[in-house]
Amino acid sequence: MLEVAEALATVLSHTKPLKTEVAALTTAALGQVLAVDILADLDSPPFAKVLRDGYAVRAADCAAPGAPLKVIEEVPAGKVPTKPVGAGDATRIFTGAPIPDGADAVVMQEDTRRAGDVVTITDSAVKPRQWVFAQGTEMKAGAVVLKAGTPINPAAFGVLASVGKTAVPAFPFPRVGVIATGDELIEANMKPKPGQIRNSNGPMLTALTVRGGGLPRYLGIARDDRAITRSLVAEGLEVSDVVLLCGGVSVGDYDLVPQVLTDLGVTTHFRQVLVKPGKPLLFGTGPKGQLVFGLPGNPASSFVGFELFVRPAIRILGGHAEPGPRTITLPTAEGIAESNDRPTYRPAQLVQGATGWTVRILPWGGAPDLAGLQPADALVALPAGDTRADPGTPVSVVLL
Amino acid sequence: MLEVAEALATVLSHTKPLKTEVAALTTAALGQVLAVDILADLDSPPFAKVLRDGYAVRAADCAAPGAPLKVIEEVPAGKVPTKPVGAGDATRIFTGAPIPDGADAVVMQEDTRRAGDVVTITDSAVKPRQWVFAQGTEMKAGAVVLKAGTPINPAAFGVLASVGKTAVPAFPFPRVGVIATGDELIEANMKPKPGQIRNSNGPMLTALTVRGGGLPRYLGIARDDRAITRSLVAEGLEVSDVVLLCGGVSVGDYDLVPQVLTDLGVTTHFRQVLVKPGKPLLFGTGPKGQLVFGLPGNPASSFVGFELFVRPAIRILGGHAEPGPRTITLPTAEGIAESNDRPTYRPAQLVQGATGWTVRILPWGGAPDLAGLQPADALVALPAGDTRADPGTPVSVVLL
Numbered sequence: 001m002l003e004v005a006e007a008l009a010t011v012l013s014h015t016k017p018l019k020t021e022v023a024a025l026t027t028a029a030l031g032q033v034l035a036v037d038i039l040a041d042l043d044s045p046p047f048a049k050v051l052r053d054g055y056a057v058r059a060a061d062c063a064a065p066g067a068p069l070k071v072i073e074e075v076p077a078g079k080v081p082t083k084p085v086g087a088g089d090a091t092r093i094f095t096g097a098p099i100p101d102g103a104d105a106v107v108m109q110e111d112t113r114r115a116g117d118v119v120t121i122t123d124s125a126v127k128p129r130q131w132v133f134a135q136g137t138e139m140k141a142g143a144v145v146l147k148a149g150t151p152i153n154p155a156a157f158g159v160l161a162s163v164g165k166t167a168v169p170a171f172p173f174p175r176v177g178v179i180a181t182g183d184e185l186i187e188a189n190m191k192p193k194p195g196q197i198r199n200s201n202g203p204m205l206t207a208l209t210v211r212g213g214g215l216p217r218y219l220g221i222a223r224d225d226r227a228i229t230r231s232l233v234a235e236g237l238e239v240s241d242v243v244l245l246c247g248g249v250s251v252g253d254y255d256l257v258p259q260v261l262t263d264l265g266v267t268t269h270f271r272q273v274l275v276k277p278g279k280p281l282l283f284g285t286g287p288k289g290q291l292v293f294g295l296p297g298n299p300a301s302s303f304v305g306f307e308l309f310v311r312p313a314i315r316i317l318g319g320h321a322e323p324g325p326r327t328i329t330l331p332t333a334e335g336i337a338e339s340n341d342r343p344t345y346r347p348a349q350l351v352q353g354a355t356g357w358t359v360r361i362l363p364w365g366g367a368p369d370l371a372g373l374q375p376a377d378a379l380v381a382l383p384a385g386d387t388r389a390d391p392g393t394p395v396s397v398v399l400l
Numbered sequence: 401m402l403e404v405a406e407a408l409a410t411v412l413s414h415t416k417p418l419k420t421e422v423a424a425l426t427t428a429a430l431g432q433v434l435a436v437d438i439l440a441d442l443d444s445p446p447f448a449k450v451l452r453d454g455y456a457v458r459a460a461d462c463a464a465p466g467a468p469l470k471v472i473e474e475v476p477a478g479k480v481p482t483k484p485v486g487a488g489d490a491t492r493i494f495t496g497a498p499i500p501d502g503a504d505a506v507v508m509q510e511d512t513r514r515a516g517d518v519v520t521i522t523d524s525a526v527k528p529r530q531w532v533f534a535q536g537t538e539m540k541a542g543a544v545v546l547k548a549g550t551p552i553n554p555a556a557f558g559v560l561a562s563v564g565k566t567a568v569p570a571f572p573f574p575r576v577g578v579i580a581t582g583d584e585l586i587e588a589n590m591k592p593k594p595g596q597i598r599n600s601n602g603p604m605l606t607a608l609t610v611r612g613g614g615l616p617r618y619l620g621i622a623r624d625d626r627a628i629t630r631s632l633v634a635e636g637l638e639v640s641d642v643v644l645l646c647g648g649v650s651v652g653d654y655d656l657v658p659q660v661l662t663d664l665g666v667t668t669h670f671r672q673v674l675v676k677p678g679k680p681l682l683f684g685t686g687p688k689g690q691l692v693f694g695l696p697g698n699p700a701s702s703f704v705g706f707e708l709f710v711r712p713a714i715r716i717l718g719g720h721a722e723p724g725p726r727t728i729t730l731p732t733a734e735g736i737a738e739s740n741d742r743p744t745y746r747p748a749q750l751v752q753g754a755t756g757w758t759v760r761i762l763p764w765g766g767a768p769d770l771a772g773l774q775p776a777d778a779l780v781a782l783p784a785g786d787t788r789a790d791p792g793t794p795v796s797v798v799l800l
Contacts, residue, residue: 025588025603027610045768046592076624078583080595095697096584096647098595138769145771154611155774158604158699161588162597162770183478184496188425188561192446195480195498197562203425204558210427211554224476247496297495298451299558329755352728356756368445369538370562371545374555394755 004308004343007273007283011309012323014269014285015316018241023170025160029152031213033319035169038146043136044162047098052131055090055112055119056081056103065124071117075100090119099132106131139163149321171319176214176310177240178205179232181248181257182297183224200299200370201246205306212311213318214242222248222257230260237264237286241317244310245282247297257294258282266292274384275308276342277301277367283309291317298367304345304379307400326399327381333360336382336389343384345398347376359397376400404708404743407673407683411709412723414669414685415716418641423570425560429552431613433719435569438546443536444562447498452531455490455512455519456481456503465524471517475500490519499532506531539563549721571719576614576710577640578605579632581648581657582697583624600699600770601646605706612711613718614642622648622657630660637664637686641717644710645682647697657694658682666692674784675708676742677701677767683709691717698767704745704779707800726799727781733760736782736789743784745798747776759797776800 002010020035050056056075061067069090073083077096085091085102093099093106108131111123139145145159152160152170160168185199186192202218209216219236222229222245229248236243248257261268261284268284271294275281278301282294293310295302312323333351347362361380364372381396389395402410420435450456456475461467469490473483477496485491485502493499493506508531511523539545545559552560552570560568585599586592602618609616619636622629622645629648636643648657661668661684668684671694675681678701682694693710695702712723733751747762761780764772781796789795 027607027616030607030610042592045597047595049597049768051768076583078585078595078624096582096597133768138765139771146774150774153774154604154607155699155703155770155776157607158600158703158770159774161603162600162699164588164591164598166589182496183476185478188564189566191564192442195447195478197445197449197496198564200558200562203561204554207427207430207554207557210430216427224478299555299562303555303558326752328752328757352726356728356730365538368449368451368533370555370558371539374546374550374553374559376555 001272001274002270004273004275007270007281008309008312010269011283011291011313012316014289015291015313017171017319018174018317020169021172022167025157025166025168029170030154030157032152032170032173034146034148034150034152035171035319036148037144038160038163038165038168040139040141040143040145040163043141044138045133045135048135049133050093050095050097050099050106050131051133052106052108053094054109054131055107056085056093056100057090057105057107057121057126058085058087058103059105059126059128059130061088062107062121062123062126065122067121068118069121071119073100104128104132149319151320173213173215174241174314174317175239176209176216176242176244176314177219177236178202178209178216178244178246179219179222179236180246181222181229185221187221201297201302204299204303204370205244205246208303208306208311209314212306212314214314224256226256226260229256230263233260234264237290240290242291242293242310242313243286245292245294246302248294261292274342275304276340276344278305279342281305281309296367299370300373301367303370303373307379307398308345328397328399329394330357330359330397331392332380332389332395333358333391335391336361336387336395338382339386340382340384344382345379346382347373348378348380348397349375350378359395401672401674402670404673404675407670407681408709408712410669411683411691411713412716414689415691415713417571417719418574418717420569421572422567425557425566425568429570430554430557432552432570432573434546434548434550434552435571435719436548437544438560438563438565438568440539440541440543440545440563443541444538445533445535448535449533450493450495450497450499450506450531451533452506452508453494454507454509454531456485456493456500456506457490457521457526458485458487458503459505459526459528459530461488462507462521462523462526465522467521468518469521471519473500504528504532549719551720573613573615574641574714574717575639576609576616576642576644576714577619577636578602578609578616578644578646579619579622579636580646581622581629585621587621601697601702604699604703604770605644605646608703608706608711609714612706612714614714624656626656626660629656630663633660634664637690640690642691642693642710642713643686645692645694646702648694661692674742675704676740676744678705679742681705681709696767699770700773701767703770703773707779707798708745728797728799729794730757730759730797731792732780732789732795733758733791735791736761736787736795738782739786740782740784744782745779746782747773748778748780748797749775750778759795
């Protein structure tokens with residue numbers, strides 16, 4: 001049986017970034033990854049820009065405090081100065097305006113006194129270039145302002161707008177088809193009859209996909225019937241880059257999923273991983289390279305399988321450089337004393353302390369206990385065998 | 401001038417959670433906060449559930465290995481057993497099915513041998529209750545499964561589905577109207593003429609709003625004209641819980657924003673904060689309690705002002721218990737040697753080390769430098785005055 005790291009390596013060996021598309025600069029693109037370097041089309045600022053409301057002057061004219069200067073023009077932001085500032089001149093100017101020719105500094109209006117067309121500079125320490133943001137300080141025309149591979153975060157939105165890029169080549173969000181399996185399942189809006197149970201995995205995996213950077217499409221419940229299952233999986237392979245099947249991958253007679261996958265040309269690379277919860281976990285690839293995951297039916301197992309294997313695949317498909325999962329070593333907040341027959345991932349919460357984080361394992365009822373897992377923002381990875389750890393002992397943590 | 405903590409306290413003293421609405425359980429609700437306790441409508445599992453494919457037996461019948469049992473029925477998941485398991489009986493059963501009356505354990509099929517209607521148990525250690533998930537183990541009918549105030553994360557999606565809640569009372573995402581100000585601004589899809597500059601704050605604040613848990617609505621650029629500015633701000637107050645104005649709040653003649661706010665019945669609570677970047681930062685409240693922020697025009701200042709003041713307000717409006725910003729102490733990855741005239745927030749990145757995070761201050765050109773800030777996932781807070789810190793020295797970090 002594969003270890004977690006081997007299984008993840010197998011998944012990633014079949015995963016490569018999707019073909020890039022053009023993304024419009026709307027919030028729908030937030031979190032996509034740039035596919036090309038972005039160049040500045042102009043210097044930024046495109047002109048030497050005034051940073052304070054006040055007066056554009058020659059610093060040399062203001063060596064002594066109380067210097068009176070003649071106000072020759074007034075230039076609000078958005079307007080362009082028309083007169084050069086000569087010796088003894090000043091231009092009334094506002095934040096965001098270009099500095100007039102001849103002027104080399106701005107004096108804040110708080111440091112001036114105005115009477116008619118004469119302004120008196122009361123600041124005794126006017127330095128050249130003060131409150132002037134020189135042309136091209138932030139970026140020069142032609143310079144790379146964002147590199148290919150950069151995730152489009154809010155600041156990147158601003159940078160893209162500043163260089164006039166309202167549509168950029170980017171990796172699309174991977175399309176993830178979600179299929180639940182099992183005759184016992186009904187949808188959440190129905191009342192269970194005896195032997196029935198509501199489908200919690202569908203909504204959960206759909207939401208996990210969004211959090212993981214994918215575009216989910218819930219395809220429904222595949223009953224334990226070969227034709228129905230085949231039709232849903234075929235639809236999933238048609239419309240998705242990743243197909244998630246939930247349940248139906250252990251060794252029972254009614255587990256049609258592996259047979260259906262074979263029928264549809266999916267090559268299975270592994271069916272089990274040495275991990276708790278979530279040992280039965282199928283990974284395969286479809287005829288067009290689609291990734292297919294058969295996750296366990298227990299919701300917490302499915303959750304852990306998603307975070308360990310599916311989310312990293314979604315990241316790589318979506319153009320991220322690092323697949324994750326993000327793991328880190330943190331001190332355990334409480335003592336740990338337990339034995340596990342396999343490497344085990346326990347739902348946990350980060351605890352913000354005065355000098356950094358610690359991590360606390362949550363009380364949890366095992367694979368079927370989704371409510372116990374709900375507050376988790378991390379998983380603590382415990383090795384197989386006995387774990388005895390005092391509070392403060394470093395443990396390995398997967399961030400969700 | 402207010403310190404950051406005083407200014408934030410002022411903002412929060414005028415901020416209370418929005419009126420709750422009913423949220424449908426679609427991914428659009430991901431990140432909303434539950435307004436009521438959620439109760440289980442049924443025990444979960446609603447019946448003692450079989451956890452492995454195999455045979456339901458009486459453990460006492462299997463005390464010795466090799467016990468032959470008579471297979472009396474076959475029950476796939478979704479079906480209900482009809483025959484009680486008596487002494488010497490077994491029921492062929494599959495994961496997810498209810499356990500038949502009389503049986504108290506499940507033997508995995510790997511631990512059995514079948515011949516006709518006789519199954520031989522090859523496992524010598526059948527324990528009562530093995531592979532049986534007792535009724536109500538995860539939750540009892542009427543028990544609280546999610547508390548009011550819980551953010552609806554992917555696991556909560558699953559829990560809500562499992563108890564049949566496809567629509568729940570929740571705090572809505574706050575509506576945030578975004579207005580840029582300044583005659584020098586043009587939209588990102590236009591080519592700047594002399595003196596003009598593209599509006600980067602609008603797209604950035606829109607994206608920050610999404611990341612911060614709000615629903616943004618970009619209202620456009622308010623030119624330096626009283627009627628236009630008034631009309632846009634009035635629209636913002638009409639359609640938003642929070643109005644963000646960007647630029648136009650320093651002391652210049654053309655800064656119409658404060659006058660317009662007064663005209664529209666907005667009470668201004670402060671106009672400056674002792675912080676760098678971003679000193680000119682206005683906060684007011686509208687006639688219906690709308691929050692109004694006048695953020696600085698420099699994009700990095702606007703970004704920092706958003707994270708320190710707007711994002712916490714959005715969280716509280718949206719029903720979160722903690723406003724943030726999330727701050728933590730981490731060792732600096734590199735030495736720091738600088739002087740600041742005000743408390744200063746520097747764009748920074750978390751660095752994942754073997755034993756935890758450190759934080760590295762990014763090279764940065766100051767308030768107008770948005771490209772330099774773009775990779776930041778944190779801000780390092782430095783006090784006014786001299787900071788001299790060797791690598792490894794703890795510094796205060798705001799997480800973005």
